[in-house]
Every structure is written in structure tokens, then in C-alpha cells.
Amino acid sequence: MHSLSHLLLLATLLILSLSIIHVKARGKTPSQLVEEVCSRTGDTSSFCTKTLESDPRTSSARDFRALAKIALDLAVTNSTKTEAYIKNMLKKNAKPGKLKSALESCVASYEETIISFRSALVEIDEDKMSANYDAKVAGDGPLQCDQALESAGVKVESISMANQITYRFSVIGVEITDLL
Numbered sequence: 281m282h283s284l285s286h287l288l289l290l291a292t293l294l295i296l297s298l299s300i301i302h303v304k305a306r307g308k309t310p311s312q313l314v315e316e317v318c319s320r321t322g323d324t325s326s327f328c329t330k331t332l333e334s335d336p337r338t339s340s341a342r343d344f345r346a347l348a349k350i351a352l353d354l355a356v357t358n359s360t361k362t363e364a365y366i367k368n369m370l371k372k373n374a375k376p377g378k379l380k381s382a383l384e385s386c387v388a389s390y391e392e393t394i395i396s397f398r399s400a401l402v403e404i405d406e407d408k409m410s411a412n413y414d415a416k417v418a419g420d421g422p423l424q425c426d427q428a429l430e431s432a433g434v435k436v437e438s439i440s441m442a443n444q445i446t447y448r449f450s451v452i453g454v455e456i457t458d459l460l
């Protein structure tokens with residue numbers, strides 16, 4: 281009787297440990313998830329890897345869904361800060377003219393980009409095709425802003441650099457939602 285229950289306990293423990301080993305072998309480490317996403321972005325500057333690895337939440341990401349939420353959350357935060365930066369510059373350049381119009385156009389574009397990143401973030405759990413689409417559309421904002429500055433004949437290096445970053449976030453968002 282005693283030996284039978286011991287045997288049962290032993291068998292249970294054996295099955296349990298085998299299934300844990302199995303799950304571990306199948307699951308990817310956070311670094312592997314990041315690597316897989318970033319290798320798809322064609323980004324040679326390691327922006328993608330650095331950005332995702334620098335977030336403390338990434339070390340506990342167990343799947344692409346978790347990583348997608350982190351990436352799009354970072355995209356929302358980052359593009360919101362960039363919009364605030366442009367708005368601030370607009371305040372300092374209140375004088376009507378080409379620069380003012382271009383900055384206004386950039387703010388409007390970023391408004392759309394932020395909405396798109398936010399939608400994509402929410403859609404990760406609901407509708408991954410929409411999440412993928414919205415992550416793509418979010419990339420239009422920085423391109424339109426670049427275009428507005430160029431047509432106005434003004435160069436604002438800090439905004440051009442921010443636009444590149446925002447665009448890269450869009451690419452990361454597209455690739456990561458494609459893996460869901």
C-alpha cells in the first residue's frame with residue numbers, strides 16, 4: 281500500500297518534470313524572440329535589438345505577443361515624446377512662415393501616427409491583421425513630416441532623426457505583428 285502510493289508519487293513527479301523540460305525546450309528565450317524579430321527588420325544599426333533589450337519588461341517576455349506589446353508600447357511613448365518636442369519647437373517659432381507650416385503639418389502627422397500605434401497595441405489581442413495594418417500606417421506620419429519639411433525647404437536635423445526612429449518603430453511593429 282505504501283509502496284504503491286510512493287510509486288504513484290514518483291510517476292507523477294517524473295511526468296511533471298518531463299513536461300517542464302518539454303515546455304522549456306519548445307519555448308524561446310526573450311533574446312531569441314528579439315533576435316528573430318529584429319533580423320526581419322533589415323535594420324543593420326542594431327536599433328531594434330538595443331531598443332527592445334533596453335526595456336526591463338523584455339527579459340520576461342515569453343512569446344511574440346508579449347514582445348509585440350512592449351514594442352508598440354515603446355512606439356506610442358516615443359512618438360508621443362517626439363510630437364511634444366515638435367509642438368515645443370512650434371511654440372518657439374510662432375512667426376507665420378514656411379517653418380511654422382511645416383511644423384504644424386508634422387504635428388498633424390504625428391497625431392495620426394500615435395493613434396495608429398495605439399490602435400495596433402490594442403489590436404494585438406483582438407485582431408492581429410488590423411494590428412499589422414495599423415503598425416504599417418503609423419509609418420506614414422514620419423514620412424509625411426519629412427516631406428513637409430522638404431517641400432518647405434527647411435532642414436531640422438533633430439526632427440529628421442526622430443522621424444527615422446519613428447519609422448523604425450513602425451517597421452518593428454509590422455514585423456512583430458506578422459509573427460503573431
Ligand SMILES: *[C@@H]1O[C@H](CO)[C@@H](O)[C@H](O)[C@H]1NC(C)=O
Pocket residue numbers: 331358361362365445
Ligand atoms: C525614442 O527612442 C530612441 C531609441 O530608444 C531614443 O534614442 C530616442 O531618444 C527616443 N526619442 C524620444 C523623443 O524619447
